[in-house]
Amino acid sequence: MKRKILVIDDDTNVVDYLVTLFQDHGYEAVSASNAQDGLSVAQKEKPDLITLDLEMPGDWGPRFYRKLSQDPVLKNIPVVVISGLSGIEHAIQKAAASINKPFDKEDVLKVVNDILA
Amino acid sequence: MFNNIMFATSATETCDHAARVAFEIASQYKAKLTLFHVLGVPSRGYSQMVRDVKTGEDITLDGEYEAWVVEEIKTHYSRQLKGYENVEIKLAVGHPHREILRTARKQNPDLIIMGGTDAGSDLSTYKRTMAGTTLQRVAKAAKCPVLVVARPAASFWGGISSIVFGTDFSKASNAAFDFAKKLAVDLKGELHIFHAVDISQLHAGKPIDQDEIEIQLRDARNRIRGRYVKQLEGIPIYSVDVWEGVPYVEIVKYAREKQADLIVMAHHAREMDPESARLGSNMEQVIVRANCPVVSVNRQAKD
Numbered sequence: 309m310k311r312k313i314l315v316i317d318d319d320t321n322v323v324d325y326l327v328t329l330f331q332d333h334g335y336e337a338v339s340a341s342n343a344q345d346g347l348s349v350a351q352k353e354k355p356d357l358i359t360l361d362l363e364m365p366g367d368w369g370p371r372f373y374r375k376l377s378q379d380p381v382l383k384n385i386p387v388v389v390i391s392g393l394s395g396i397e398h399a400i401q402k403a404a405a406s407i408n409k410p411f412d413k414e415d416v417l418k419v420v421n422d423i424l425a
Numbered sequence: 426m427f428n429n430i431m432f433a434t435s436a437t438e439t440c441d442h443a444a445r446v447a448f449e450i451a452s453q454y455k456a457k458l459t460l461f462h463v464l465g466v467p468s469r470g471y472s473q474m475v476r477d478v479k480t481g482e483d484i485t486l487d488g489e490y491e492a493w494v495v496e497e498i499k500t501h502y503s504r505q506l507k508g509y510e511n512v513e514i515k516l517a518v519g520h521p522h523r524e525i526l527r528t529a530r531k532q533n534p535d536l537i538i539m540g541g542t543d544a545g546s547d548l549s550t551y552k553r554t555m556a557g558t559t560l561q562r563v564a565k566a567a568k569c570p571v572l573v574v575a576r577p578a579a580s581f582w583g584g585i586s587s588i589v590f591g592t593d594f595s596k597a598s599n600a601a602f603d604f605a606k607k608l609a610v611d612l613k614g615e616l617h618i619f620h621a622v623d624i625s626q627l628h629a630g631k632p633i634d635q636d637e638i639e640i641q642l643r644d645a646r647n648r649i650r651g652r653y654v655k656q657l658e659g660i661p662i663y664s665v666d667v668w669e670g671v672p673y674v675e676i677v678k679y680a681r682e683k684q685a686d687l688i689v690m691a692h693h694a695r696e697m698d699p700e701s702a703r704l705g706s707n708m709e710q711v712i713v714r715a716n717c718p719v720v721s722v723n724r725q726a727k728d
Contacts, residue, residue: 362583368582370583374684
């Protein structure tokens with residue numbers, strides 16, 4: 309059974325790129341363009357991993373993460389922060405990893421593969 | 426809640442994370458934001474000289490230099506200034522804490538925001554675990570709450586929605602609670618009320634009686650319920666917790682657990698001479714260690 313990744317980012321180019329990247333490498337991928345939709349998709353799809361942008365319209369990534377971690381079913385899903393902001397390693401302390409934009413696809417895949425191995 | 430915010434800045438990297446918070450709060454509240462910078466202490470010689478913050482060189486203080494500093498500040502914050510324009514840049518000459526307090530008395534801000542200590546190349550544990558003297562003196566004597574962003578990790582990401590209020594049940598804690606509650610209502614955020622039973626003293630020389638600790642924990646929970654919980658109308662999500670340990674460690678841990686965007690605490694020694702005053706050790710250690718901004722409240726906020 310394919311592992312499922314949820315991509316949350318308000319930049320459609322990033323979403324399309326990551327979804328295609330993950331699908332091309334054997335994962336199932338779903339997406340959301342904001343935190344609110346991201347939570348709904350997470351509740352419906354129960355992904356194995358979430359990639360999360362920080363700066364988005366409405367709730368930012370950290371607020372999404374707080375809501376995620378308050379949900380007993382979703383709270384243990386590993387989250388990988390992918391953002392162009394500086395100091396992103398501090399933004400969500402319990403994130404599984406953080407990757408700066410612009411990113412290298414090999415780096416993203418390595419992080420995701422290692423977490424889902 | 427905030428109409429007039431004063432951001433005391435060195436306009437260096439040390440204050441960049443505080444700047445992020447200052448601009449974000451100002452734009453959220455559409456408040457006037459004053460970027461306040463102290464040029465330094467002038468010499469008493471024939472020509473006034475100040476030490477440039479960035480270069481460390483002694484510079485003759487004149488209108489040309491002041492205009493240059495203003496331009497430097499505009500350049501340093503150019504990205505933020507593009508997004509928010511209700512900003513005034515003010516300069517002063519003198520001891521930073523005195524000038525910040527003097528200007529605050531004149532401008533009457535409802536919040537002062539400050540960055541951490543600029544330890545320069547001094548990376549000693551002492552420097553990294555002590556709040557700077559300017560911060561200490563301003564936080565002690567300011568007539569409004571002082572928000573401190575001491576670490577890069579402490580700059581919040583996307584606004585305030587989870588507030589931890591740490592209480593020691595002092596009179597000043599009531600003012601801090603009012604501030605935290607008002608903010609939580611205003612922002613429709615969560616409010617987490619926390620007290621740490623200090624058992625660090627009990628370690629010294631005698632084993633700790635667990636029954637005694639548990640009595641203190643229960644008493645503290647009851648005090649929180651009696652004093653604060655009945656006032657929490659309008660706050661949909663709140664919690665009450667009492668832990669035992671070293672207070673500042675427990676507060677930092679608790680804020681991490683709650684993924685707090687802000688810690689609000691009181692200090693209660695404003696009757697002391699601000700020139701010699703230090704923050705309480707717990708407040709100071711929370712400021713330098715917390716992963717979110719810390720607000721120090723020392724008196725009842727103005728309406």
